[in-house]
Amino acid sequence: MSEAKRGPILGFFRGVWSVLTFAQQLVFNVFFLLFLLFAFVMLLAIAASPGVQPMHDDTALVLDLDGALVEQFTSAPVDRVINRATGQAQPEIQLRDLLQAIHAAREDARIDRIVLLTDGFSTSGFAAMRDLAAALRDFRASGKQVVAYGTDMEQRQYYIAAQADEVYLDPQGGVLLEGFGRYRMYYREGLQEKLGVDVHLFKVGEYKSAAEPYVLDAASPESREADLYWMNDVWQRFVADIAQARKVEVPALNAMINELPARVQAASGDLGKLALDEKLVDGLRTGHEFEQMMVERGTLDEDTQSFRQIGLDGYLMQINRPHLVAEPQPTVAVVVAQGEITYGQQPPGTVGGESTAELLRAAREDENVKAVLLRVDSPGGGVFPSEQIRREVELVQAAGKPVVVSMANVAASGGYWISMNADRIYADESTITGSIGIFGLWMTVPRVLEKIGVSTDGVGTTPLAGAFDPTRPLDPNVGLLIQSVIDRGYAEFIGKVAAARDSTPAEIDVNARGRVWSGAQAKERGLVDELGGFQAALDAAAALAKLEEGSYRVTYIEKPLTPFEQFVVNLGQNSRTEGLLRVLAPAPLMLDRETLATAERELAWLDRKGRSPFRAVAHCLCAY
Known part of the structure; x- marks a missing residue:
């Protein structure tokens, strides 16, 4: 009697288990078929790829500076490809790539000008930025034109834009030159008095201020003195470089910066008009108007209905084509x-x-x-x-x-x-x-x-x-x-x-x-x-x-x-496979991995494991 009662129950659970097993196998097989399809399409794409497309005359080199200027990429090549495919990339631009492209474009008869797009540009300092500025000045010395455009420009973005022959700004945008500052949070009261953590600092040198936030409530006099001394030196050079590039007087530029709130008020809050009046920019244009201006100056590309252009990655592929070396070089x-x-x-x-x-x-x-x-x-x-x-x-x-x-x-x-x-x-x-x-x-x-x-x-x-x-x-x-x-x-x-x-x-x-x-x-x-x-x-x-x-x-x-990393990187550079990779790449995690990675990097030097x-x-x- 009990066996008969258990029969339907066991049958039900066995049926559920069979359905789950079938579903598991189905999902696995679907992903396996997608993988095979992915591999097949990649091979076809690679086989059919015409390689680097020929460049035409009257081409503009467009340097879209949307990213952090770095000496070296801070993520692995495969991670960059996958992050780009999933929209999780933290954009970075290697200084070496920009310098190489600008140097080559200077002598390249096919390149007639450089177009700088400054939106999203950032950098952690000014030395690398001055290297980039010098390369742009060298390019201009060849007689070729540099034109810059941005919808809004903070001071680092404007510094690069100022190196151009002409600077254009969106009518709703502005140029904000605010000066340099260095402010940190100080944790002594919170750590020691409220939490009860005893912090012991051992150091040599009254100016060694890296750990001051853990033992003080505000910057020490020595820290203030030293920071302001080097910061003023860098700032005056920053202003002088912009003044020289834009052919304005340093005192006039300093006066504008120091009186910015009053001048913005006098311009009825119109930062774009103020930038134009102060000769920081040469004109106010929407993105469409700027593009049409470049079409009139350059050559119309029938395929894109825009001016003939090539981006940084495409141009690097042009100038870095594999070539045979007869013998090793010094x-x-x-x-x-x-x-x-x-x-x-x-x-x-x-x-x-x-x-x-x-x-x-x-x-x-x-x-x-x-x-x-x-x-x-x-x-x-x-x-x-x-x-x-x-x-x-x-x-x-x-x-x-x-x-x-x-x-x-x-x-x-x-x-x-x-x-x-x-x-x-x-x-x-x-x-x-x-x-x-x-x-x-x-x-x-x-x-x-x-x-x-x-x-x-x-x-x-x-x-x-x-x-x-x-x-x-x-x-x-x-x-x-x-x-x-x-x-x-x-x-x-x-x-x-x-x-x-x-x-x-x-x-x-x-x-x-x-x-x-x-x-x-x-x-x-x-x-x-x-x-x-x-x-x-x-x-x-x-x-x-x-x-x-x-x-x-x-x-x-x-x-x-x-070899596998190189294979994935090549796929990411291939326009035929990039879209497929974007579809099949793993979905981004909800966890903000970049934030965690940044915190880990900042604390790594304290590791004592x-x-x-x-x-x-x-x-x-x-x-x-």
Whole structure:
């Protein structure tokens, strides 16, 4: 009787299970068929692809600057392709790509002008931006025109636009030149008084302000003094560059900036009209009106009904077509050190002690490499990984290959550490460098635990046992130990700088103590050798290696792509497969991965996993 009763119930669940199994197999098979279709279409597309299309005369090179200007992409190639396909890309533009395209377009008879689109452009500093501006001026010197357009322009976007022969702005837009500022949040009261976290700062140098927000409620007088000193230097150069580009007087431009609120009010709030009246722009045009103007000046493309044009990616494909090299050429190798300096192997956009040293080692061991250009854009980080890279620089030099450092936006603290032994150090006048100093930060939380009725107690075999437990109060002897390590680290830092710069520790200490300088100020104090951008440093590297112009090639030393990665990147560059990849790429996660990745990068230099409980840090929080 009971078996009969259970029969229908079991049958029901078995039926449900069969349906689920069928559905699972169906879904799997559908995805498998889609994958096969995807692969088949890709092969057809690749086989049918006509390759790089021929360019016609009277073509405009359109540089859409919608993205962050970087020395090196900060995500893996495959991630960039997939993120672009899913609309999750964080746009980035490599400075090297822009410089290469502008340089080639200068001599390319098919390119008649450059059109700059400035919407979305951003950068973390001004040295790389000044490299870009110099390239645009060089392009204009060839007699070709540069035209810029934006719907709205903040000061970094306008700086680039100002380098054009003509600047146009949307009638609803405006140009906002506001000056430079550096403001940070300070956590002392919240951490120490409200939460009960005890923060212990160990440092050398009254100007070493990176960790001040954890122990103060406002910036120290030394921090204010140093920041305003270098910031004013960079700002006056910024204004002078714009004034020169737009052929206006510096005092008049400064007056307009300082009186901006009143002048905007006088213009009835019309920022576009004010920009036109102040000669910051040459005209107000909608996007359609600007496009029609370019059609009238150029050649109509019948397919697009717009002016004949080519974008950055398409033009790079034109000028980077594979070509046979009869024999190996002498090479200047470029190694990029961009981002925080942390331990071990790190992806692009972060400087790893081991990974960046490996790139330098690869250049050292390549017999075709005759010189190395180390392009540094880093606020520093861990002392030990910085020292790993500095040692590899010395080994490259010991192999008979000169090393030249080109400082980009920031080469401070640990960024200066990895630079100091170069045969020549080049910095842009607006580079941020220096910050020669060391600090250590230690937090203890016994008062936090006390709030919830938790305490720590126990025994140890020595006075030091368990002393680095953050749940216990800091032992004064441990504080003495840490400060001694920090003192030694600082002495080592200025000692190495003195040896590298043919000076003495006492002389270096005068301009060190954690103080930040602009590139121009650092040159005056002997911390850099020459003022100049990337090209000047590259020329110097070739000259030190006794390479004549035109007799060598320039190669970036980077981690090579795997065959699969190269395959996916090629797909992303193929217009026939990009749309299909967009359809079949994994859907974006709801979690904001970029925000998490940014937070992880910013905190990576504090990581102590698997190492001593504390460590010295050479880091400069000098973004602005």
